[in-house]
Amino acid sequence: MARTVETIAISQEFTISRRELMLGKFDSIKGPFSMHYSAPYECGLSKAAVDSFASQVATHFGYRPGTSLTPIVEKMGGTIHIQNVLDFNRIPSGSIRVEGPARFEIFLAAHTGPARDRFTIAHELGHYVLHYLYARQNGAQIERLEAQRYGSGRVEWEANWFAAGFLMPTEQFAERYRALKGVIPLLADEFGVSVDAARIRAEFVGVR
Template structure:
């Protein structure tokens, strides 16, 4: 008998509920400091492969085609913590790099609270958020703050920005560079 066959049939066929992210309510500066600490804790250096980091932590990346029926999910986290990040097949590498870091932000910031408050549930963050849902809008801000600092740590960013090569150095769009520069007060 396999392990699956020995399980209680009710457990084996149990439907998993997927809940939306729950905000940390931490400040922007606290989230950005946390992101930089996480980067240092795992010895990441500029130019690292974000896809490798995601795979090493139980994640996978899928691409959504222009004609695919389901265009909604951006990250789906299973109750066991394994996850899938879904990227659009018609965005560029620089945009995808930031998106991967953003979805990783949902995983490290929002998933622990969902998991702890709702054992046995998964989490699903969608591509588009209704502006009237303040909690979800807050989660998007938090994931963006995380991604920005995780990809572009302040000290390295300041030097690259001054040299005029931040987009190339960090593998992000010029728009992401300008937002980070404004946040750091150097623009």
């Protein structure tokens, strides 16, 4: 019962966010931006709640598993940058900088593969949705945010949970798992993720 209440509460809160995202009605930010970027703080939601939340976001923005994430990022107001390994002044790859609602940049390494990049993009969207939009709706005084993919603390776990739920929604993943007779490499290819990510997802969903 607690899980249901939590999930409903998240859905109601996100209804406000997605309306703002689509209509461009955001909280005004008074005064000029400072050059300071806040670090993300954990949102405190359960893994199941984050998973459900991520699936709702994916559905709302019309994401179909296995398809390009670039249009989704653009719909949400973001851009994706590929980092040149020879640019020593570059922002660390696998990171996100949020300048404001519907204004963010995701930075990827030039030498990583498609499956890794897709999970990184979804992970960074997790930071944007959970640790910026959701945090602001719950009273956090955040103007700008920067998240770099280092460490393995709770903040990174939450972004990983979001990425898995976004890229591999539970119902669709379970359905395709059964259709593909549980062959993990085929699932990974269909959902555009690594074999390890698909295997971990199968365990979480409870089909393996």
